[in-house]
Structure formats: C-alpha cells, structure tokens
Amino acid sequence: MADESLFDFLHMEIVSHIYKEQQSSKGEMDNKDRAVCVSVLESMGFRVGQGLIERLTRDSPSFKDELDVMKFVCKDFWTKVFRRQVDNLRTNHQGTYVLQDNKFSLLTQLSSGKQYLDQAPKYLAFSCGVVRGALSNLGMDSVVTAEVSVMPSCKFQVVVQKL
C-alpha cells in the first residue's frame, strides 16, 4: 500500500536530513553528534506518539492498570503505527517491559545482513519516541530504548519511571 510507504519514505527522509544537517555543521560526526540526532528524532516521535494515542483512545474505555495499557500499546497502537502486533511482551512486574517485534516495519527496508546492523539505531530513535509519547499521554512516564540483534527483529525496552 502506497499510504504505508508514504510514512516509511518520509521517515527515511527525515532521518537522512537530520544526520546530514548535523554532519554539515560539524564535519566528522562523533558520538555526541550522533546523540544529538537521536535526541531530535526521539522528540519528534514523542509528539507524534502523543497525537496518535489521543486519537486512538478517544473511544476506548479507561485502562485498569499498567499492564492493561501495555497490552493496548502492543496490540491496537502497534497495529495502527507499525502495521502488525508486537510478537512478544514480557515484564518483570516491576515496571520493566520488553516488547519484541520480529519484523519491525521501519527495519524491513534495510538489508537483513549484519552489514547495516550499526545503522539500526538511526531508524529506531523516532519509534522509541513514539512509544514514549503514547505512554506518557496515558499517564506512564518511561524510558524507551531499542535493540536489534538480528534484522529486522527488534526489542523495545520500556522502563516505567515511578514517582
């Protein structure tokens, strides 16, 4: 479907724009520059996630607990944003959740060899922000990170910040 590719293509453009602009102002990029890029993409994702979850939960009943929220994110939210459900959700019941997507939509366009493994974080920052933004609007402050060991499978770790 082209409307799905629309988002994918636009996402690619943004990633490349933000890295290019950082590089052109600095010459060579070091880890700090890369962190700036990740942070810009993450904040964009945060605001997009907030907007999306607001629309999606307009007609939803309220959630009974944290796990209930996470299940909604893994099913309904994930399907709308990343076009499939999370394959596996694990939790230690102490505020840490691991969401595994075996075929993460924003990685499927990249080659699945090991060659581009080090490029993966670029393409995950926005999505981490989307998840954090959605959770934040549902009342859960969290830290969201992502990890890829074999493309295009991806693990998101959500650590809920207790007040």
Place this chain on the structure above:
Amino acid sequence: MADESLFDFLHMEIVSHIYKEQQSSKGEMDNKDRAVCVSVLESMGFRVGQGLIERLTRDSPSFKDELDVMKFVCKDFWTKVFRRQVDNLRTNHQGTYVLQDNKFSLLTQLSSGKQYLDQAPKYLAFSCGVVRGALSNLGMDSVVTAEVSVMPSCKFQVVVQKL
C-alpha cells in the same frame, strides 16, 4: 484512521523542525530564510514522490500521453497520498495543468479562517515536491507551485518543462 494521522503528524513535525532550525541559526527569518525552508521541504517531497510513484506504477500499463499521466496522478496517486481524488483538472493543452483539491488533506488540520492563510505555503512545499517527484519519474520534468485562496481548498499548478 491513525495510520493516516501518522503521516499528518509526522509532516507537521518536519515542517516545524525545519522552520525552527532555520530560525535558530538566523534569529529573525526573512524571505530568503523562508525560501530555504520551502526548498528543503520540497526536495524531501521530491524524493518521497519518486519512491511512491515507482511502487504505484509497478503494475500499471504504460501511459499513452502527458494527459494520461496527469489523470493517473489526479486519481490513483492522489488517492493514495492525499486520501481523495483531485476535484478538478484543467489544462491549456500546452503543458500547463491546474489541479484543484477542495479539501486538501494537509490543510484540513488548520483552521479554515483567513487567520492562517499566510501559513499555508509552509504546509504545501512538501506536497509540491511529491507531485514533482512523481511526474519526474514518469518522464515529465515540471515546476509545481501551490496556491490557497480559501482553506482547505488548494490549487496546484504544474508547468511541464519542454526540452
């Protein structure tokens, strides 16, 4: 649908990011700065349009002439990207086309009063690029501009560049 809003939200974020980054490096923005922003957004759109049309026309028969291409863009392409068909297509049969969309998807989120009319170009640059990119991949080099007189209606003018 959230997957549609996904693109809309992301588009909003990009527009705001690009204007902010230009402003922060220059302080006050003048016309030249605004032109830089428009041009960055337009080139992003161009590449996205190229990618999209490539997918969309994969199974299409070839087109018999310029008008045939324009009709495809107004119907199939427009529906996939902007979620409706163009309402009106006019041409002078000398390479100039006017595509009118009475409810342009990227403007429907803005208030329809006159208040934000001067903000409209910000939100049209990317789309002009998308159209130009699509046409370019179908072998038509063109200049695409957009004009809004009453929100959320929008007129795109395509002037085909003859070799």
